[in-house]
Each structure stands twice: as C-alpha cells, then as structure tokens.
Amino acid sequence: MELLKPRVSQAEIKSAYPLANIFNNVEKPFLFIGLIVMIFIINYQTFFRYGISTLLELIATPGFERMFGHWLDTEALRVRVKSAVGWGVWTEELARYIFIWISYLAVSLSILNRGGIRVDVLHNRLSAHWQNILWVMIDFCTLILVCLFAYMGLDYVRMQLEMPQTTPALQIGYYIPYLILPVGFGLMGIRTLQALWRQSRGMTLPSVAMGMALSVLLFLPVMLSDDWSASLLLFGYFTLFLVLGVPIAFALGLAGLTTVLGAGTLPVDYLAQIAFSSIDSFPIMAIPFFIAAGVFMGAGGLSRRLLALGDELVGALPGGMALASIMTCIFFASISGSGPATVAAIGSITIPAMIARGYDKYFAATIVACAGAIGVIIPPSNPFVVYGVSAQVSIGKLFIAGIIPGLIMGAALMLVAYLISRKNGWHGEIRERSLKTFMCAAWQAKWALMVPVIVLGGIYGGIMTPTEAAAVAALYGLIVGLFVHRELSLSSLWGASQEAANISSIIIVLMAMATIFGNIMTIEQIPEIIAEAILALTSSKLIILIMINIFLLWIGIFMEALAAIVILTPILLPLVTAVGVNPVHFGVIMVMNLAIGFITPPVGVNLFVASGIANVSIGGLAKAVWVYLLVMIAVLLMITYLPEISLLLL
Structure with a gap:
C-alpha cells in the first residue's frame, strides 16, 4: 500500500521540531508503564x-494441628489468614482500568501510523490521485466517529460527577476510569487531524474538498431520514465502509452509528458506554498478556534456541531446515498465540538460512507462512480468547481442544515439506547428532519449553485462570529475557512493550466496536432470522457445516481472523448449535478456517510478513502456496467431521 510521504524525513523532523516529536510520542510512556504495571498486578493477584489458599489448606491438615497446635491457636490463625484475602481485592479492578486506558491510548498511535486492520483491495486498484482522495475520506469519517465518542464520553463523565x-x-x-472516553477518543481525534493534515x-485543495464532500455524502441518507431498515443500514454501511478501506474497527463503529441515527435502534448516548463496558472484562485482558509474552520471548532470544532444538530432531532428514522451521513454529505457537508474530520471530531466522542452504526462496517463505498459521490453533491462542469471550465458551476448553488439531496440521505440513524437499534434492545438514547434542539443545531451550507447561499446567491444574496464566507467561518472558539470557535490554524492552500494546489495542478496539455492532444485531434478532432461513432450506448438519466452511474460507480471503470472529460468531453460533454442534468444537472449526486465511491473498498477513523477510513477490508466494493450502483444507475437513479429534482431551 502506497502512502503519501512527508516532504521531510523523520530525522529532520526530530531535529527541527523536538517539541512536535515529543507530542507525537506522548502516549508511549503511559503504554510502557501501564503494560508493565498490569503484568505485575495480575502476577501479585495470582x-x-x-x-492464601495453600496456607489455608495447610492449616486445615491434621499434621499442622499436631505440630503447631501447642504453640498456635490454629482457628485464630485461620481467621486471620482469611481476613487477608481482602488485600488482593483491588488488583483485578485496577488492572482492568489500566488495560482500558492503555488500549485506547495506543489506538491513537495506530491512527497516526495507519496501523489499523483494513481491506485495501479496492484502494490498491485505484490511481494515486484517487487513493489520496480516499484517504481523506477515511480520515474524515474516522474524525466524525471519534469526536462523537469523545463528546458522548465527556457527557457521561459529567453525569458521573453530578450523580x-x-x-x-x-x-x-x-x-x-470513564475519563478515558473523552481523553482517549479526544486524542484519537487529534491524531486523525494530524494524519489528515499529513x-x-x-x-490540491479541490482533491481534499472532494474527499471531505464524499464523507458528508455517505452520512446524508441517515441525516435526512430516521425511518430506514436497521438491517439494511447495518450491513449496507459496514460493507460500504469495508470496501472503501476504512479500518475494520472503525467500519464497525461507523456502521453502528449510522444504524442508530437512521433507525433509532439504540440511544446514541449509549454507544460511548458500550465502548467502555464491552472491554471492561478480565478474560479479554489475556490478549495483551499473551502478545507481550510472545514479543518478550522473541526479543529475548528464545526463538533461536527453539530452532536449534528443532534442528536436532529433524534437521538430518531431507528438507531438514524446512522441517525444523515447522517444528519451531509449533513450539513458538505455544508461546505467542499469534500467526504473524510466529512468522516474524521464526521466519527472520529460518528463511535466510534456508535460502543460504540452496532451498528455493519461494518454498522457504511459503513453508514458514503456512506453519505460522499453527500459531493461532495450538494454545495459547488469541483467536480462541476472542471466540471464547464472544461465544461465552470456556477459554480453557478451547485451548485444550486446539492441541491435537494444531499438531495434526503441523504434521501434515511437515509431510508435504519432506516430499517436496526429497523430490528437489534439498538434503538436511550433515553434522554430528546424538543424544548428547539433543540434550544440550533441549537444555538451552528449557526456558522456552517451560512456557506451555506453566500456562496449560496452571490453567488445567486449577491454579490460574487463562488471563492470570497469560500474565505469568509475560512476566516469565520478561525475567528470562532480562536476567537469564540477557538478550532483552531496557531499550529493546521499551520497543517490545510498545509493539505488544499497539498490536493488542487494534484487537481491543475491534472488539469494542463489534460489541456495538452485535448489540444492534441482537436487538433486531438478525442471528435468529439467518439461522431460521438456513434451517428452512436444510437441517442436515453435514451440508450446513460444508456451507459454513466455504463461507469462512471465503471470508478469510478478505477479512482478518479476529475481525471475522467478533462479527460472525453471534450469527453462526445459533445456527450450528441448532444442529447439534458442540460450541467448543465449532470454535476450533472457525479458528482453523480463519487460520487458513493467513495464507490466502489479498489479506494473507502471513504471506506479507514472509515475503518481506524473503524479499519475494506476493504473487509468487500465492502461486507456491496452493499445495499447502489443499493439505490444510483436507485437515480442516477431517477436524470438522470428526469432532472426537478436537474433544478427545476434554
């Protein structure tokens, strides 16, 4: 995507306008401090x-009474320990409010840097002249939305002060805590104005005026009449904003706003409250923690150690480096919970190494891009967290249900990579491999291998919730990177924290705006209407699942996975439960479908990351990916129609 570049370089701006540079980064210290404080607060709570619970269990044992009963009043001690429980009551509430603040503060930086998730198929086909006009229109629409939310938020704060x-x-x-609405959305308005000015x-002035006029024209129908069909406005405006390239989160918010204005579905003032209450959720906080854990561990050198272990296991086979890359992606998937993060962390090491050893560069990039999709199937997984929150399904059960499908997907990709490498004569590296070298590599990677044990063991051992496990993993990655491997410096910690906050904020604002969208759908009973219409055509589970798979694969071509989950879960879940599909199993189906979308252009983000690392064209990767795509679809169909695979460990 070609963006209009400033006339002076960033270095010149920093030297000539130091105050402007400070203003452009004013959110960053708050993001860094907020994220670190959140991690420590939730770890303290955990x-x-x-x-406390362990101490109470210990006091209740007969052995404790026999040993200390002569010197201690055990009943008084039990009462005193129970009274200390209140010392941790404040932690969850404070962490939630910090989470909301840093999420919305980070969105303003995303706006300034054009970092939102968007569908740019139409945008990329336009001339540079019309692309610029379209950007003005997008910025002006965004400005209208965020300024309205800031005003409504200020009104809500004023009401809280009066009552x-x-x-x-x-x-x-x-x-x-509600001050974040006027502050956060107000700052988004300022950043949008900066982006619009830039x-x-x-x-030319006529081009700028045309972009603004087109924005006004979009809102004209709902300003002239408030008697429109809510369904027509909601899906019509969302599709229109999506096609025009408006970031998906803001497209959802704008579609909700126009529906409220044109159909009166909800009070307009209610929208700002939803923007706060929808993300005031402890389970959603797992997302920034898992992202932070993956970023900290990638910056701390754990990915390189995991690759060395993978090379010990399969590096001697034909296509050894490719097989080791896939295996390392499987290992890293149990840390990051993100597909693109997995490709970036592993691909930056393995793709250049494969090319240097004689592998075809398209093969090297494609294999890592496909293996990176496993990052959202094997737990922990951010899409599973989003689906669990949207569908009100146990996140812990979703995590455990994703283990076997993820491993099967990894094994299938390894088989294809092995056969292609053997055909092309890409042999493994010949060197000494023994139990000693394997144990040495495993010992070097032990800190990384402990992460899934801590996360999954803590969750299924009943010790931690998924959010607490994510916070523990983030702190663990921080400590290992800073003090064990010592590859995470304070400066890289600053950058890693900014990256984690920015990535998670895009997801969080998406969920907030999708809640507005979902509330309108619920009021209008749209999911029920769709489910009844499809069930009137057929009640066959087999046919319905085929239709849903085709639909989700098609959606994955154009829409990012998390956006698709928050939008489509309320629509599809009533349908599949009506034909007897387990909601946990459907979560696996949905995430696997959309994981395949990571490697299907034009929104195949894994392909974009891999192409940047390998310095190859997206078109070439799209041609090379079809073999792996067919294999991944075959695995998807197996998981879809054999629910026992996903539910085996539950």
Whole structure:
C-alpha cells in the first residue's frame, strides 16, 4: 500500500521540531508503564491468592494441628489468614482500568501510523490521485466517529460527577476510569487531524474538498431520514465502509452509528458506554498478556534456541531446515498465540538460512507462512480468547481442544515439506547428532519449553485462570529475557512493550466496536432470522457445516481472523448449535478456517510478513502456496467431521 510521504524525513523532523516529536510520542510512556504495571498486578493477584489458599489448606491438615497446635491457636490463625484475602481485592479492578486506558491510548498511535486492520483491495486498484482522495475520506469519517465518542464520553463523565458512584473495590469515583472516553477518543481525534493534515499536504485543495464532500455524502441518507431498515443500514454501511478501506474497527463503529441515527435502534448516548463496558472484562485482558509474552520471548532470544532444538530432531532428514522451521513454529505457537508474530520471530531466522542452504526462496517463505498459521490453533491462542469471550465458551476448553488439531496440521505440513524437499534434492545438514547434542539443545531451550507447561499446567491444574496464566507467561518472558539470557535490554524492552500494546489495542478496539455492532444485531434478532432461513432450506448438519466452511474460507480471503470472529460468531453460533454442534468444537472449526486465511491473498498477513523477510513477490508466494493450502483444507475437513479429534482431551 502506497502512502503519501512527508516532504521531510523523520530525522529532520526530530531535529527541527523536538517539541512536535515529543507530542507525537506522548502516549508511549503511559503504554510502557501501564503494560508493565498490569503484568505485575495480575502476577501479585495470582501468587497472593494461590499462597492464601495453600496456607489455608495447610492449616486445615491434621499434621499442622499436631505440630503447631501447642504453640498456635490454629482457628485464630485461620481467621486471620482469611481476613487477608481482602488485600488482593483491588488488583483485578485496577488492572482492568489500566488495560482500558492503555488500549485506547495506543489506538491513537495506530491512527497516526495507519496501523489499523483494513481491506485495501479496492484502494490498491485505484490511481494515486484517487487513493489520496480516499484517504481523506477515511480520515474524515474516522474524525466524525471519534469526536462523537469523545463528546458522548465527556457527557457521561459529567453525569458521573453530578450523580457520583464509586467502584466496588478501589472505592474511587467512576468518572476516573470513564475519563478515558473523552481523553482517549479526544486524542484519537487529534491524531486523525494530524494524519489528515499529513495526507493533505501533497494534494490540491479541490482533491481534499472532494474527499471531505464524499464523507458528508455517505452520512446524508441517515441525516435526512430516521425511518430506514436497521438491517439494511447495518450491513449496507459496514460493507460500504469495508470496501472503501476504512479500518475494520472503525467500519464497525461507523456502521453502528449510522444504524442508530437512521433507525433509532439504540440511544446514541449509549454507544460511548458500550465502548467502555464491552472491554471492561478480565478474560479479554489475556490478549495483551499473551502478545507481550510472545514479543518478550522473541526479543529475548528464545526463538533461536527453539530452532536449534528443532534442528536436532529433524534437521538430518531431507528438507531438514524446512522441517525444523515447522517444528519451531509449533513450539513458538505455544508461546505467542499469534500467526504473524510466529512468522516474524521464526521466519527472520529460518528463511535466510534456508535460502543460504540452496532451498528455493519461494518454498522457504511459503513453508514458514503456512506453519505460522499453527500459531493461532495450538494454545495459547488469541483467536480462541476472542471466540471464547464472544461465544461465552470456556477459554480453557478451547485451548485444550486446539492441541491435537494444531499438531495434526503441523504434521501434515511437515509431510508435504519432506516430499517436496526429497523430490528437489534439498538434503538436511550433515553434522554430528546424538543424544548428547539433543540434550544440550533441549537444555538451552528449557526456558522456552517451560512456557506451555506453566500456562496449560496452571490453567488445567486449577491454579490460574487463562488471563492470570497469560500474565505469568509475560512476566516469565520478561525475567528470562532480562536476567537469564540477557538478550532483552531496557531499550529493546521499551520497543517490545510498545509493539505488544499497539498490536493488542487494534484487537481491543475491534472488539469494542463489534460489541456495538452485535448489540444492534441482537436487538433486531438478525442471528435468529439467518439461522431460521438456513434451517428452512436444510437441517442436515453435514451440508450446513460444508456451507459454513466455504463461507469462512471465503471470508478469510478478505477479512482478518479476529475481525471475522467478533462479527460472525453471534450469527453462526445459533445456527450450528441448532444442529447439534458442540460450541467448543465449532470454535476450533472457525479458528482453523480463519487460520487458513493467513495464507490466502489479498489479506494473507502471513504471506506479507514472509515475503518481506524473503524479499519475494506476493504473487509468487500465492502461486507456491496452493499445495499447502489443499493439505490444510483436507485437515480442516477431517477436524470438522470428526469432532472426537478436537474433544478427545476434554
């Protein structure tokens, strides 16, 4: 995507306008401090609660009474320990409010850097002149949305000040956490104006005016009448904004806003409250923690050690480096929970290494791009967290259900890579491999291998919730990177924290706007209408699952996985449950379908990451990927029609 470049370089701007540079980065210290504080708060909560419960169990044992009963009043001690439980009550509430603040603060930076998830198929086909006009229109539409939310948020804060209410744990006025609405969306408005000014600098005045006029024209129908069909407005405007290239989160928000204005489905003032309450959720906080864990561990050198272990296991076989790359992606998937993050962390090491050893560069990039899709199937998985929250399904059960399908997908890709490498004479590296070298590599990778044990063991051992396990994993990655491997410096920690906050904020604002979209669908009973219409055509589970698979594979071509999950789960879940599909099993089906979307252009983000690393064209990768695509679809069909595979470990 070609963006309009400023007339001066960033270095010149920094030297000439130091105050402007400070202003452009004003959010970053808050993101860094907020993320680190959140991690420590939830770790304190986890270890404090576990320590209290363990101590109470110990006091209740007969052995403790026999040993210390002569010197201690055990009943008084039990009462005193129970009274200490209140010391940790404040943690979850404070962490949630910090999470909301840093999420919305990070969105403003995303706007300034054009970092939102968007469908740019039409945009890329236009001339540079019309691309610039379209950007002005996008910025102006975004400005209308965020300014309205800032105004509504300010009104809500004013109401809280007039009729004070206090939070349950911290006992502070609700206006304090809700201040993020006017502050956060107001800052988004400022950043949007900056982006609009930057975009307009190289354009003629008539072109800028045309972009703004087109924005106004989009809102004209709902300004002239409030008697429109809510369904027509909701899906019509969403599709229109999506095609025009508006970031998906804002396309959802704008579609909801126009529906409210044109059909009166909800009070307009209610939208700002939804923007806060929809993400005021402890389970959703697992997303930034898992992202932070993956970023910290990638920056801390764990990916390189995992690759060395994979090479010990399969490096001697034909296509050894390719097989080791896939195996390393499987290992890293149990840390990051993100497909593109897995490709970036592993591909930056393995793709150049494969090319240097004589592998075809398209093969090298494609194999890592496909293996990176496993990152969202094997737990922990951010899409599973989003689906669990959207569908009200146990995130822990979703995690365990993804293990076997993810391993099968990895094994299938390894088989294809082996056969292609053997055919092309790409042999493994010949060197000494023994139990000693394997044990040495395993010992070097032990800190990385402990992550899934900590996360999954903590969840299924009943010690931690998924969110607490994610926070523990993030702290673990921080400590290992800083003090064990010492490859995570303070400067790289700053960058890693910014990256984690920015990536997670895009997901969080997407979920907030999708909640507005979903509330309107629920009020209009759209999911029920769709389910009844399809069931009227057929009640066959086999046919319905085929239709859903085809639909999701098609959606994955154009839409990012997390966006598709938050939009489609409320629509599809009533349908599949009506024909007897387990919601956990459907979660696996949905995530696997959309994981395949990571390697299907034009929105195949794994392909974009891999192409950048290998310095090859997307078109070439798209031609090379079809063999792996067929194999992945075959695995998908097996998982779809054999639910026992996903549910075996539950």
